[in-house]
Amino acid sequence: MTVSHSEGxxxxxxRAAPSEAGEIAPLVQPWPRAGGIGxxxxxxxxxxxxxxxxDAQGRRLIDGPAGMWCVxxxxxxxxxxxxxxxxxxxxxxxxxWYTSNNPAETLARALADRAPGDLKHVFFTTGGSSAVETAxxxxxxxxxxxxxxxxxxxxxRHGGYHGSTYLSASLNGRPRVDDWMDSATGLTCKLxxxxxxxxxxGVSRDAFEDFLEAEFRELIEQKGAERIGAFIAExxxxxxxxxxxxxxxxxxxxxxxxxxxxxxxxxxxxxxxxRLGHIFASRDVFRVQPDMITFAKGVTSGYFPLGGxxxxxxxxxxxxxxxxxxxxFLHGFTYSSxxxxxxxxxxxxELLENGILDHVRSLSGYFQERMKTLAFLALVGxxxxxxxxxxxxxxxxxxxxxxxxxxxxxxxxxDRHCQELGLLVRPLINMCxxxxxxxxTKDQVDQLVEILHKGISLTMDDLVRExxxxxxxx
Ligand code: PLP
Numbered sequence: 064m065t066v067s068h069s070e071g072x073x074x075x076x077x078r079a080a081p082s083e084a085g086e087i088a089p090l091v092q093p094w095p096r097a098g099g100i101g102x103x104x105x106x107x108x109x110x111x112x113x114x115x116x117x118d119a120q121g122r123r124l125i126d127g128p129a130g131m132w133c134v135x136x137x138x139x140x141x142x143x144x145x146x147x148x149x150x151x152x153x154x155x156x157x158x159x160w161y162t163s164n165n166p167a168e169t170l171a172r173a174l175a176d177r178a179p180g181d182l183k184h185v186f187f188t189t190g191g192s193s194a195v196e197t198a199x200x201x202x203x204x205x206x207x208x209x210x211x212x213x214x215x216x217x218x219x220r221h222g223g224y225h226g227s228t229y230l231s232a233s234l235n236g237r238p239r240v241d242d243w244m245d246s247a248t249g250l251t252c253k254l255x256x257x258x259x260x261x262x263x264x265g266v267s268r269d270a271f272e273d274f275l276e277a278e279f280r281e282l283i284e285q286k287g288a289e290r291i292g293a294f295i296a297e298x299x300x301x302x303x304x305x306x307x308x309x310x311x312x313x314x315x316x317x318x319x320x321x322x323x324x325x326x327x328x329x330x331x332x333x334x335x336x337x338r339l340g341h342i343f344a345s346r347d348v349f350r351v352q353p354d355m356i357t358f359a360k361g362v363t364s365g366y367f368p369l370g371g372x373x374x375x376x377x378x379x380x381x382x383x384x385x386x387x388x389x390x391x392f393l394h395g396f397t398y399s400s401x402x403x404x405x406x407x408x409x410x411x412x413e414l415l416e417n418g419i420l421d422h423v424r425s426l427s428g429y430f431q432e433r434m435k436t437l438a439f440l441a442l443v444g445x446x447x448x449x450x451x452x453x454x455x456x457x458x459x460x461x462x463x464x465x466x467x468x469x470x471x472x473x474x475x476x477x478d479r480h481c482q483e484l485g486l487l488v489r490p491l492i493n494m495c496x497x498x499x500x501x502x503x504t505k506d507q508v509d510q511l512v513e514i515l516h517k518g519i520s521l522t523m524d525d526l527v528r529e530x531x532x533x534x535x536x537x
Contacts, residue, residue: 111138133365150406166405179346192226222256305454336361339450369404
């Protein structure tokens with residue numbers, strides 16, 4: 064029986080453990096391949112402490128991806144564990160349909176105070192996909208109630224990742240991801256990936272930005288503004304390989320949306336709650352005012368599944384003033400406004416605001432400088448850094464930036480070496496993504512970069528030895 068590492072999202076996991084011949088693996092994990100489905104298991108992580116996790120072989124590893132960009136305050140944080148325990152003992156659950164609860168009310172107010180502009184309302188969900196799904200269904204409801212049911216198309220970008228529910232997954236534009244999966248194609252359309260590293264040869268960054276805006280305008284012209292309901296964008300495309308757009312890209316896309324009454328949804332599932340040094344990054348980092356912001360992950364530092372959508376007061380005012388006051392937004396989850404999740408999120412917010420955000424802002428320059436040193440390695444084509452996250456993209460040939468020969472397992476090869484050396488990496492085809500717990504220290508950044516440097520160097524040696532790659536000059 065063969066055991067495969069699944070790629071991408073699940074790829075950061077530690078080594079796959081072979082099942083005995085004929086044995087089944089009861090636990091099905093995300094992104095299994097058909098050839099190994101139900102027969103593949105991944106090596107478990109046993110414990111965590113601060114920025115470290117320990118695997119079943121007792122290896123202590125720096126948690127390079129902070130779980131899945133989520134364990135922002137680090138593992139084994141007693142304040143969060145206490146908040147979870149105390150709330151479970153106070154009130155475990157209450158129906159969000161018929162009642163409210165104090166942690167959810169308090170958290171909603173706290174987030175409304177911190178969100179940019181008029182994002183004064185929040186609908187809590189169970190994670191990122193359900194947050195995106197909620198934002199999209201709200202857009203549909205909003206346009207139905209306002210008497211323009213044809214204004215529903217959702218525009219996303221290649222390179223984006225928005226989730227695993229049917230509609231949110233239909234927006235994903237990651238290479239190879241949707242090959243075997245159905246999607247709601249009639250409801251969505253995609254624009255080019257705004258990755259400056261992969262812009263056409265000879266095109267300047269400014270000209271690339273002009274092209275991206277023009278492409279959006281062309282799409283609107285072609286489909287008709289009256290048919291387009293929303294544009295959704297991660298401020299930094301995270302799972303696509305940490306793709307940081309050019310300087311004014313997001314502002315320009317926002318302006319196009321405003322001109323055509325298209326809702327701008329910022330998917331901040333990764334960028335909110337400290338990753339870029341702010342609670343929300345849209346305005347504070349990228350100077351854009353979204354109509355909705357989706358969030359999850361870092362809101363509880365991964366200690367409880369929770370997500371949500373911040374919604375503009377204007378949208379709700381328009382709904383309240385519509386001709387259909389009885390129209391019902393038939394949408395909600397059993398675990399919307401979960402009191403335990405909200406209590407954990409409140410304590411998490413306190414931790415972020417009592418030092419962690421400042422720490423991220425003061426450390427990110429150093430993190431960036433250290434990560435950029437990897438660009439000297441011959442296999443590395445690009446190092447992108449934003450706040451406390453980084454993407455290292457490997458290329459076969461730096462002059463053409465061609466990733467093709469190498470792309471299938473270079474990230475995994477690097478991850479394997481790094482795990483031997485004490486670092487968990489998130490491999491992503493020909494890239495490695497790093498987004499450590501935000502409490503990482505300067506020394507730990509040094510340690511992380513040193514290991515990654517060694518891991519990439521060892522991978523270069525392997526590739527040369529296996530005659531898969533020619534160059535090795537630093
Ligand atoms: N949106 C973004 C930007 C994400 O990165 C993710 C997950 O990685 C999601 C949405 C989906 O979140 P979840 O896996 O919690 O459903």
